[in-house]
Amino acid sequence: MTITPLLSPATGERIGAWSDAGAAGVDDAVRAATAALPRLAALSRWQRCDLLQATAAALAVRREQVVDSLLVEHGKVRREAEAEVETAIHALRMTAEYARRLDGSMPAISDPAKRVFVDRIPLGVIGVITPWNFPVNIPLEYLAPALAMGNTVVWKGAESTPGSSAHVAAAIAEAGWPDGAVTLVEGGPATGAALAAHRGLAAVGFTGSSPVGHQIAAVGGMRKLLLELGGNGPTVVFDDADPQQVAEAVVTAATFCSGQSCAATERVLVQERYHRQVLDAIAAVAADRRVGAPQDPDADFGPLHLAQTGVVMRDHLADATARGARLVAGGAPLADAPTDRYWPLTVLDGVDPASMVFTEETFGPVIPLTTFRDEAELADLVAASEYGLSGAVFTADLDRAFRVAQSLPCGSVIINDHSNVWETHLPAGGHPGSSSGVGRVGIPYALQELSTIRSTILHLGGTGRG
Numbered sequence: 001m002t003i004t005p006l007l008s009p010a011t012g013e014r015i016g017a018w019s020d021a022g023a024a025g026v027d028d029a030v031r032a033a034t035a036a037l038p039r040l041a042a043l044s045r046w047q048r049c050d051l052l053q054a055t056a057a058a059l060a061v062r063r064e065q066v067v068d069s070l071l072v073e074h075g076k077v078r079r080e081a082e083a084e085v086e087t088a089i090h091a092l093r094m095t096a097e098y099a100r101r102l103d104g105s106m107p108a109i110s111d112p113a114k115r116v117f118v119d120r121i122p123l124g125v126i127g128v129i130t131p132w133n134f135p136v137n138i139p140l141e142y143l144a145p146a147l148a149m150g151n152t153v154v155w156k157g158a159e160s161t162p163g164s165s166a167h168v169a170a171a172i173a174e175a176g177w178p179d180g181a182v183t184l185v186e187g188g189p190a191t192g193a194a195l196a197a198h199r200g201l202a203a204v205g206f207t208g209s210s211p212v213g214h215q216i217a218a219v220g221g222m223r224k225l226l227l228e229l230g231g232n233g234p235t236v237v238f239d240d241a242d243p244q245q246v247a248e249a250v251v252t253a254a255t256f257c258s259g260q261s262c263a264a265t266e267r268v269l270v271q272e273r274y275h276r277q278v279l280d281a282i283a284a285v286a287a288d289r290r291v292g293a294p295q296d297p298d299a300d301f302g303p304l305h306l307a308q309t310g311v312v313m314r315d316h317l318a319d320a321t322a323r324g325a326r327l328v329a330g331g332a333p334l335a336d337a338p339t340d341r342y343w344p345l346t347v348l349d350g351v352d353p354a355s356m357v358f359t360e361e362t363f364g365p366v367i368p369l370t371t372f373r374d375e376a377e378l379a380d381l382v383a384a385s386e387y388g389l390s391g392a393v394f395t396a397d398l399d400r401a402f403r404v405a406q407s408l409p410c411g412s413v414i415i416n417d418h419s420n421v422w423e424t425h426l427p428a429g430g431h432p433g434s435s436s437g438v439g440r441v442g443i444p445y446a447l448q449e450l451s452t453i454r455s456t457i458l459h460l461g462g463t464g465r466g
Contacts, residue, residue, distance in 0.1 A: 004188070006160065009075035009303050010293050012339045016073075018162045021185040023194040026154065029183040030200040033125040033152040036180025040122070040150045043178075048148050049096035054175035055144075056092035059085070062167050066136060069163040071294040074132065075302040075341070078294065080257060088137045088168075091424040091443065092144050098425070098443050099148035113462045120451040122150035123224060124202030127195045129216075130165075131208045132158035132305055133260045139168055141424070142205040142226070143182060145446035147172075153182045154201070156192050160305065196220075203450065207262075210361070210387070210435040217438070226449045228429055229437040230361040231262040231389030233410050233419050234382050239274035241394035245416070247281035249392070250367060253418035255289050255301040255345055259365035260309065262436075263390040263412075263420045263428075267351070267358050269381055272371040279328070279349055279369060286329045286345045286367070293338075303341035304364060310341055313364045316357040320368065323352035330365070353384045361387065375404065382408060388434030392419040409434060 006016040021029070040048070059066070063085055070081035104119035128142045135158050146153050157165030169184040185191060189212075196204055196216045203224035206216050213229040235253075237246050253265035270278045292299025304310055310333060317331060330346030343365055351358050351368040358368055372378040382391075391410040395401050398415075405413040409431040414421045422428055427445045430436025439449050 004159070006073070006162070008072060009305050009339065009341050016163065018159045018186050020159075020187040021191050022187065023191075025185050025187070026191060026194040026198055029154040029185050030125060030198050032180045032183050033154050034200060036152045036178055037122075037124065039178035040147075040152055040181060043150070045099060045102075045148065045150070048150065049100050051175050051177055052092050052096040052099075052144055052148060055171050055177075056089045056096075058171040058174040059092065059168070060089050062171060063089075066164065066167045069161075069167060070136065073161045073163050074135065075294050075305050076257065077292070077296070077299050077302045080301075081294075084134055084137050087424060088140050091137065091140050094425060095144035095148055095443050095447070099145070099447055102447055109457075113460050115458045115460065117456045117458065119454060119456070120149065120448070121454045123450060123452055124151060125200055126151045126153050126203045126205060126450060127198060127201045128153050128155045128205045129192050129195060129208065130155070130157055130206075132161045133257055135161035135164040136168055138207050139165070141207070141441045141446060142450070143168075143172070145443060146205075146450045147177065147181060149447060149451040151202075151450060152180060154185060154195060155182055156185050156187060156195050159186065159188045162186055205450070207441075213437060214435070224449070224452075226439040226441065226446070227437040228439075228441050229262070229389070229435060230387060231264075231430075231436055232266040232359070232361045232385045232387040233263065233389055233391040234385075234408065235265050235268045235392040235419055236378060236382075236394065236404060236408075237268065237270045237274065237278055238393075238395035238397070238400065239271040240396040241274070241278075241416075242396075243274075243277045243281040246278055246394050247285040249394075249418035250282055251285045251289055251345065253392075253420045254367045255365050256420055258291070258301045258304055258343070260305060260363050261420060262361075263422065264363075265367060265392075265419055266362060267385070268367055268369045269372050269378060270369060272373050275369075275371050282367060282369070283328050283347060286347050289345050291334065291342050291344050291365070301365065303337070303339060304343055305341075307341065309364050310343065312362060313343060313346070313366065316355070316360070316362050316366070317346065317348070320348050320351055320355040320357045323355050325349065325351045325355065325357075325368070353381055359385050378404070379407065386435045388431030389429075389436035390414070390419045392417065411436065411440075
């Protein structure tokens with residue numbers, strides 16, 4: 001088994017290590033999960049919901065340890081780490097309540113001697129692969145609904161946040177779930193690929209990059225897939241919007257989790273005659289946002305989690321400026337920081353729609369601005385990206401707001417607020433045909449995605465008609 005050192009994104013120091021389970025470890029985990037299916041089936045859904053509540057309580061007891069793990073491993077500032085843990089606890093509790101109320105039905109049938117019962121049953125063993133950007137909350141978007149519906153799970157957490165994954169797994173074990181209900185495997189891309197391709201799975205759930213999502217879809221076969229992938233959604237600003245409101249929202253979405261969110265502000269489209277007011281407002285708000293160490297109470301956001309994201313930032317900025325974009329703020333990591341991952345918020349103006357920063361997912365604290373004249377040109381600019389996860393529209397005209405929102409090829413559109421607005425009971429996922437995924441996470445939707453419908457037809461006796 002390969003052991004890889006784990007380095008702090010904030011200091012560069014060694015903080016631990018992670019091991020690679022590989023294909024053999026995945027195979028063992030799938031066998032254990034398969035053996036556990038009857039133990040989950042022996043529990044009523046009500047009992048499984050009680051166990052979800054117990055998991056929430058166990059995670060709450062570990063709250064400070066989990067927060068500290070996020071600070072050290074991930075590099076989040078404390079405010080964001082605390083919010084993530086609270087969201088995860090809330091998701092467990094809310095999943096239990098939604099699952100208790102998930103009803104079946106008794107459709108009418110022409111034969112008077114028969115009755116039909118339609119209910120939801122588990123899929124079986126589900127493979128779940130989750131990313132590093134929200135290593136506590138995102139896993140539970142899959143694990144909680146999967147367990148509520150009676151599935152077992154083989155879960156590969158992100159290799160760069162193993163401590164956070166371990167805390168979630170420990171809370172599940174402490175809650176009293178049957179052995180094998182959730183099996184956590186550590187590993188990198190090879191282990192993830194082995195899990196995604198394993199024929200013992202009934203379904204695969206994945207949150208992460210679009211290229212990896214396409215690879216999972218290619219080997220998915222007839223299994224059910226739930227894929228929440230990348231985004232580069234547009235934030236559209238019309239000439240009647242409040243520039244200060246726009247600036248606060250855009251900067252918030254670009255710096256939340258240091259821009260390392262699929263729904264982050266990645267491209268801002270401003271109506272041409274309103275460009276200067278919006279740019280000046282964004283520049284002023286951006287100047288007040290500070291990148292700093294996770295433990296720094298004055299820091300608004302932390303360092304990038306991965307060195308590779310800094311490489312992408314540099315490449316995208318170089319490409320944009322070569323195509324004529326003007327650097328308004330930021331543009332390089334802080335020179336006096338402990339590592340090269342402390343990127344301040346970067347603002348680009350006059351971005352060519354053919355630029356990589358406009359068409360691809362940067363996944364860092366960057367705000368690229370370009371302009372449009374009217375709604376016809378806006379439609380062409382929106383279509384320049386293959387992504388369709390989330391977007392935002394700012395305007396005082398609600399008729400226009402709804403018209404444009406309904407025209408955007410996005411899974412969700414926020415009107416007059418930033419593109420990161422979401423709560424755990426709301427649907428999240430990509431627009432059909434985009435590179436942003438298949439299916440919907442969000443508690444009531446994931447409960448349906450991670451189960452299937454079964455019809456049971458009872459013959460009461462007599463001749464009937466069938």
